[in-house]
Amino acid sequence: MRPLALLVLAHLAALVAAAEAKGGAAGAGLGDDVLGLIVFKADVSDPDGRLATWSEDDERPCAWDGVTCDARTGRVSALSLAGFGLSGKVGRGLLRLEALQSLSLARNNLSGDVPADLARLPALQTLDLSANAFAGAIPKGLFGRCRSLRDVSLASNAFSGGIPRDVAACATLASLNLSSNRLAGALPSDIWSLNALRTLDISGNAVTGDLPIGISRMFNLRALNLRGNRLTGSLPDDIGDCPLLRSVDLGSNSLSGDLPESLRRLSTCTYLDLSSNEFTGSVPTWFGEMASLEMLDLSGNKFSGEIPGSIGGLMSLRELRLSGNGFTGALPESIGGCKSLMHVDVSWNSLTGALPSWVLGSGVQWVSVSQNTLSGEVKVPANASSVLQGVDLSNNAFSGVIPSDISKLQNLQSLNMSWNSMSGSIPASILEMKSLDVLDLTANRLNGCIPATGGESLKELRLGKNFLTGNIPPQIGNCSALASLDLSHNNLTGEIPETISNLTNLEIVDLSQNKLTGVLPKQLSNLPHLLQFNVSHNQLSGDLPPGSFFDTIPLSSVSDNPGLCGAKLNSSCPGVLPKPIVLNPNTSSDPISPTEPVPDGGRHHKKTILSISALVAIGAAALIAVGVITITVLNLRVRAPGSHSGAVLELSDGYLSQSPTTDMNAGKLVMFGGGNPEFSASTHALLNKDCELGRGGFGTVYKTTLRDGQPVAIKKLTVSSLVKSQVEFEREVKMLGKLRHRNLVALKGYYWTPSLQLLIYEFVSGDNLHKQLHESSTTNCLSWKERFDIVLGIARSLAHLHRHDIIHYNLKSNNILLDGSGEAKVGDYGLAKLLPMLDRYVLSSKVQSALGYMAPEFACRTVKITEKCDVYGFGVLILEILTGRTPVEYMEDDVIVLCDVVRAALDEGKVEECVDERLCGKFPLEEAVPIMKLGLVCTSQVPSNRPDMSEVVNILELIRCPQDSPETELG
Template sequence: MPPELPCFFLLFLILCFSNTASSDELDSLLTLKSTLKSSNPNLFSTWIPSNPTCDFTGVSCNTARNVTEIDLSKQGLSGTLPFKAICSLPSLQKLAFGFNFLSGTISSQLLNCRNLRYLDLGNNQFTGSFPNLSPLSKLEYLYLNLSGFSGIFPWNSLSNMTGLIHLSLGDNPFDTAPFPKQITELKKLTMLYLTNSSISGSIPPEIGNLSEMSSLELSDNFLSGSIPVEITKLEKLWQLELYNNYLTGVIPVGFRNLSSLLRFDASNNSLGGDLSELKFLNQLVWIQLYQNNLSGEVPAEFGDFRNLVNLSLYSNNLTGELPQKLGSWAEFDFIDVSTNSLSGPIPPDMCKKGTMKKLLILENKFSGEIPASYANCTTLTRFRVSDNLLTGDVPAGIWGLPNVNIIDIADNQLRGSITSHIAKAKNLVQIYASNNDLSGYIPEEISGASSLLLIDLSENKLVGKVPESIGKLKMLNNLYLQNNQLSGNIPTSLGECLHLNDVNLAENAFSGEIPKSLGSLPTLNSLNLSQNDLSGLIPNTLSSLKLSNLDLSYNKLSGPIPKSLSMGAFKGNDHLCSSDIKSFRECSSRSRDYHTFVICLVLGLAILVALSGCYLYTKLSGGRKDKEGSFSLKDDYSWNMKSYHVLTFSEEEVLDSIKPENLIGKGGCGSVYKVDLKDGKELAVKHIWNFDFSDDPKKNRPSTPMLDKKYGSSRRVKEFDMEVKTLSSIRHINVVKLYCSITSEDSSLLVYEFLPNGSLWDRLHSSKKLTLDWQSRYDIALGAAKGLEYLHHGYERPIIHRDVKSSNILLDEFLKPRIADFGLAKIPQVNATNCDSTHVIAGTHGYIAPEYGYTYKVNEKSDVYSFGVVLMELVTGKRPIEPEFGESKDIVSWVSSKLKNRESVLSIIDSSIITPLKEEAIKILKIAILCTARLPELRPTMRSVVQMLEEAEPCQLVSIVVAKDGAKKIEENKEKF
């Protein structure tokens, strides 16, 4: 045998075995391709048998040509992962599928990837619990954040992974569990991300064992107790985030040892003490400690921090002055120290580098003038200095900052005028300048600030006319000019501001007639022109408005009061007349005999007294029963009525109508009755018993206060009080109008306007279903969005509805929407204690934001999510929960699964929406997807939602052609569009 033959034979065997191994790996990768290809065909174009596996996109190999890495992150992939095939790759060390749309559960076959050092399944849509990871003992990097995992996480399995360097498990709805001490044994950890993962209890002192830690994020959990002093041992820490917990105590002594710290955020806790430990950390870039109980002064050393770009300390108890060199060294971004007791001058150089975006110092005791330097700070988007002790002239350039959204200088002692610079403020949305000493004219150039939604210049010393150019502000929602010295005619051009919702021009010297053009404002909800010198007739054009508030009192108006406006205020106009309002003379030329009038009045009073006596006798002698044998409301003989508008009906008229034949609906918070008034108007009355019949086996009314308490009186009263508190002050055309409340010991009634077309749910899903054309759906979406925007942004503190759904969007005779049912509403308090958190799941299945189910934390973004679901209902015609979606899936996950390609998206549009308008519907679907983002911070505000909806208004030409000639003609002429 030739000597070289054994060597050749050996080489042949090696090549054979090598090709066999490569063939197995190819099969595994092709199995992975077949599972995921449909969601991104282009990605897998190189994954073909004729190519070496090491040349496949996203695949890496070692020198032996064995697959060691698969990285398919951020590729838009959907479907389930074939872990059996993946983990048959014997040399696989890295598996990365982060930022995709993968779903399903994680099978135990993942545990066969024994050589994994890097595993990234984060930012996906998996379900179920995660398996015990103990076999994956070689892991160094583990990313499972924001992936939908739930249940109990196998914390014990971490003890076997002593080589872990990065651990990211946050933003998953795990079952609540104490801080896992197994983590404190991972001595090599440099990064730990457990934000929003339902961790409770205290941070263990053993946290100090993690000496290599550089980034520690424990925010948005249920952590309590103090920050352990042992945390000061983590000298390599550059980022520490503890916000949105229940931490108490002080910033621990020794915190100054964290000399590498760049970012520190412990906002929204209950920390006390002062900031003295931070004055030594001169590398800090980011300090966020808002909404705590911190006191003392802001350290003078902060003014020498050369890297500081972000300082947020609002809603604490801080005193003293801000360092005058604050923010002058670095490219400073923003400061928010609002709602403290800070004093002294405003630091002048925070925009020295020309990068500052937000200056928020409202609700303090700052004094002196506004530094002139901020008039040149063109990067500013928010300038809020209201409710301080500021004096001097407002620097002229402030009015013309090109990027500013909000100018808020209200409640100071500022002087000067609104300058023509305002024409440059193209992004200005809101002006709050009330309660100052501003003088001069409102400039014609104000029309240049074309993005304005709100102008509040009330309680100043402005003079002259309101310029006609104000009519060019087409986006204007609210105009408040009351209590100034304005004169001349009210500009007729206001009728061109078609989005006006609230106008208050009271307490000025306006003269002339009320412009007829105001009657053309389709969304006007509140109009106050009182205490002026207006004369002439009340225009009949105002009769077409749906006003919640009208005040024309104390003018010189004459003639008849239009019947449809009879609920307004007209006092102090001696020459007005009315056939409906008793306090005004009859609109008749015939004289009346005074004596005859007196006689009729006396007789009427006598009859009224007699009827009252009969009524009282009836009540005292036992009352009456309704058809079901339960007690009628008339058995209660002590009622208290509180009105929130001028009423044309009596308490008695309402009580008489609360009977079974008038019942039109029942809900979780009470029964609803329809009331037909004698004058032809209709009301809706919600009746809430102050106890819960469901706990009473006899279904009869308890008769004592003790029983009332036992059967849930306090809960029902709380629901009633919340709804009254929320609704009584609201004046918006897209929020249901509350006329009055009527209460007794046993019952509570809320009297609303009646909306004849029921709820949006009825019109989309019930037996009362209507075929809504796309324009109607769009109008409903925009109107409901404006109602929610008003709740979120129209008050000093936002009103959070907490139960936004299609059944709580009611429709009037013109299908205009009203937000209704505020039994779950919440108004967050800036200084709320931890016990103020609402740890009870409120809302309706299918509409509840995902974070609410496991954190119970309520904010405006929860409403935004629910509204996004409503938009999906309008676009698809589907209910939030449908059998076709699959088990444990809702409309949001169903829509998400259909975003693979254009055809798939078009398939989910309601079939009753004609083809030419499906493109319009897709625009709204995109907004709905933004609203239902998994992370709350990624969702837009309702103000942004309204703006996006307005930009998505259906093409008028398309709508007109559809209305006149139908879909066929659209297809024939589509080249014209």
Template structure:
């Protein structure tokens, strides 16, 4: 027998070692079955074998080194099993090897230099394993590689400089590793190359120039630290359909040659430092359906010629410096699903033609200088799910939005809207009242509705004519009062009048005295028996006003300073406007001469520290709950770092500042408090912010905190979440949790040595075990000694989401 094939036949059990007696067997296909157990070493006796395919089974254990005896082997396909350990070096010494597909296992170790001597090697796929170390730098010199897929490992070092030496390379996938250095310049000259994925590494330097005969069709270089300009030779990539260079440090203008990419379907250059006007030639990319240029510094007007991109479904231009008006002709892009124009300097009124884009689901016009009323044609956008008009100068009523029954999120805050809020929007008012603030003329007309903390009930005036008269009277009275106020201020200034602040404190925007009295009554004037936590920033008390109204109240002590209360009030009001599902919601505040009180939502499950270390008996924390907590904290921090302007550095991320609600969703507390304390603290040591065990190494040299120091603290919290050990627990050799975990993992990658035993006993599938390993490696990267080597929180969120996605369909996409 020379060939044996039993593919996709529901075979089970182990592969019989007796197959090794078939010395003339040249082809063995047992793929896509349910075979288990180890690969028999006896197969190494089949000296005539040229093709061995055992993929998509349940095989486990190491790859036997005896397979190295198969000196005629050309194809080895062991992908999608549960194989572990290192690939025997004997495998890499088989001179006839052409294809090695061993992806989707739990293989580890480094790649030996022997693989660079394989002259026939064409296809090698190692993705989704645990390989480490430097990729042999001679790879590609002695062979004509066609496919390389090293995605989702932990390779370090640089990309081999001659990887396309044979000029036959078609696919190069090395994303989700720890690669550094620059992209080899000759990659741009590799005319055979069609697919390049280098995303989520640590690559630096510029993007190579592209040859005139470039055949690249797919390029993902996102989430690196690439710099320099977008090369004009990009125009040579006429076959490219997808470009994602987002989340780098690219600068300069987009070259006009972008218009030569007539097959381009997706262009994502977001989160860079690009500037200048958009080239008009971009409108020649007629196949575009996703254009994302957000979070750059583009300026000038939005080109009217963009309306030539009739296939666009996603147009994202937010957070730039565009000026002028919103083009009326956008209605021609009738396939638009998402339109992001927020955070620019756009003026004028909202074009009524936007209402003709009936497929629109997401519309963001926030943070501009728009005036006028909401066009009545908005009522035609019946598919609209998210609408953000906040931070403009819009006027009139919001009645034209009343028929948008598909809305799931609405933000109209900080405009000049007037009149009643449509009754169907009260659900938004209750769930997110901050989305309506800053509109003094808005009111609630529903008589049976619960009173809102941000909007008053509408007056009973019914006549429009009467309403106009009232407006005139109010204008006159307002003018008189304004003049009187000016005279009063001049009088006070002349007499150098000084207001003496009493213990009542400023009442503007503070909580009511009634609520204050209720809180003090509930805590018996902040009696210690109601204290539920103490920290560097103050004491936290539990205030139960009723079974349905339970709050946490933090008392902040600070020195009495001239103007301190007004300054602190501004800071707290700013913090109060911040809303995110993973940030504790600030409900109210009161300021006194030497202390302040801040009212928060109370979290019944306490802090992450309590759940991990204090509660007895120790609560069970399933992996899905730990992952949810890890992701939620990361999302909250990413919001503070990247979506708040200016960015908010927490300075004291630790388990005690992570509160858990009834659904075990995490909420970060004390954000922005460190800045308040630093400005107004009665202590002389206010420069020392943070908690020992969670403070990054560089804080020993400077009191200044950065986003990177928050990332370090987050990494320590992540380690606690997985190991269930406290940061200051005693560890071997008097080390700390960071060095203990790093040392254990770097030695043998056996995560069982450091993970919570209860967690290990729960993990029955290798998929979940792999997720834990990847999150642990991410935590180690977050706690890198050098601040520059830590990922941003935005990248952390992306990686956590991808870790979960990679367990399923995403791997199939990579494979295809």
């Protein structure tokens, strides 16, 4: 205890003694309150001075900030210090407040242990310690010794371990909130004996196991929230026997089986969320009997069959979420009878039939039917909705023209009709809608010109992959709110209007794959927020606009414009490789010869001139050569006995050891999990070129064996100069070493010196995915099931990495290993975190071999690199695995991007032509189409449009057909 606190306590002890001599028991009680609060203050830090009014000189604390006293007794009855900015620990001083009824220390930064005796305060009813930094196990006895506790919240801390079994002993509890901690283990079976409990919230933990039976004993329970745990098994059959239960949230677990019929008896239930589980079977018609329901979420499960029309009888229903299941049949027209309905999401199912009239004609505000097979024309009913704000009809089979009277939807903010078969021209009335923020008509069959009016409120305009003609209207400069503009893959002609430079909010522009001519307006360099500008595959000419953005623009964004010129195009751009030099085989053996005779008698000469791309390639090759030489020299210096490189690896008596240097320079070899940190002697020395397995952007991999005979792979990092410190390196490596997943290559240990770092991995015996797809013989091909398993395995491993806040950064088929059973194992994950000095441009240069897998935001310095970059690379991998083609193919005069090829095939209904012709056996069309669509969704240019990897895993599991169904052949 601090000296000041000791002096304070001594002073207070004297005051208490005087009070007791003067005023008896009452004085003693008041003295205890003052003493307890001053002791509490001495144990905490108060940087904002919120406890400045607390003075040991006061006889009563009732005027102190945060303190409330009982009017009759004068004793402290409530202490509310929520959000005071306090840190430190909660000492035992508060145990003197014997009349305390309510204690709130929420939203501070308090840490350490929680005194278990707090619950023994005779009058304490409310205890709120939420949103602090308490850690460790919840103290034993906190609940078992309670006297009058009714409301307890320990939410949003870092408590770990299991839920205390003595929680059931606190019979007075009416509310228990343990959410957002790190609690694990099973749910105590006797927790249901808390029959006074009204609210139970254990969401956001890692609780495992089945839900115990007996929940019906909690006959006072109003709200149950177990969301975001790892619960398994089925719902208890008696869950519907809690007559007062109004809110049930069991989402994001691994619960399975059919829904128990007892749920129909929850007549007062208003909120039911069973999303992101593994429930199966059909949705019972008795859901229509749950008349009080206001929110029903069954999304992300494995439900099948038709959506019951009885749902239309739920007059109180406000939100209906059924996405990501296997529902078939038509979308019930009866749902329009839900008079309170505001939000409907039935996306990612297999619904068929026409669009019900209620979608555009009821009181619903937001509706999504995307990723189904709905068809027919889109018609606006006479009673067009006046409240509809967002509608997503994308990825269906809608046809016909876009109705001009869609403008009747006066409050519409977002309209997505992309990836359908809509034809005709774009009605000008749509662009004139005053509230419309987002219009996405991508990948239809629209023709005609872009309307020249309206669009002032638009923030996103996506018209790519259609058959639009004519010029880009100059009036587009009036769309002052526009941030994203996609007109790619059309037949637009003419010049890019200068007025586009008026759109100061522009972030993303894609005008690629058109027939645009003229020069790029110089004023484009004035756009302050521009992140991406793609004009590739047009007929533009002249120099690029000046400015930092266009100085660093990727070459792929301006490629295939033969007339574009200037010094900037002769320099290598970050993250982009130039096309390889392709020599004409018919030219003379001297490729640099300026002229060459032809068979017409010498009257004409065929010139062989190096193109701009060839010069760029030569320059890049020279830079790479310099880099290789530099790294080689550095490696030689590392190995040189006389260099100042710390420890030098050599083979001594058959074991890995360091050269006889001083202790200060000695290497450090660490094996996780207690492995033998020695390597056996073999016919080849460790790190010998004969043992080399491969080379990558971060280093070279060798094979060796441990002393116990276990083979391992060793990656020698070639980026030592970028490693910031041993402490940070070891911290990151140890974190990676804790990751364990069947689809991740396990990191087993590491070796450290200041100039040499080795990572020791498990040895995977099979080839990498790149070799299997692109270099193996036709007799060693992959079946559809094997490819699907690989895709699903990669997805699960990435979801696991992202749950631990690790971004892969370098996803590509070379880094996917296949073990002896064909199981995919992802390697090279998290290596960028070992190099704190890396910026994204250095990183891009290190992963140049991942060209085609890298998300477009890598080229934008101002955009944060997130998990969505991995999602992009995964989407490319999906398409590579299914098609057997590389992400980018370089031709002599063109670059073929795999994503574009697959999109075109889907547009033309020729998916079977995309699937790898080397695929062994047959494949199901009902799986091929949605999985390719998923790959394209993952490769969206806008990061926010890409799903999370956990969502991807759910979708893949939904796409997969039953294992016993025969694979059907296409064609």
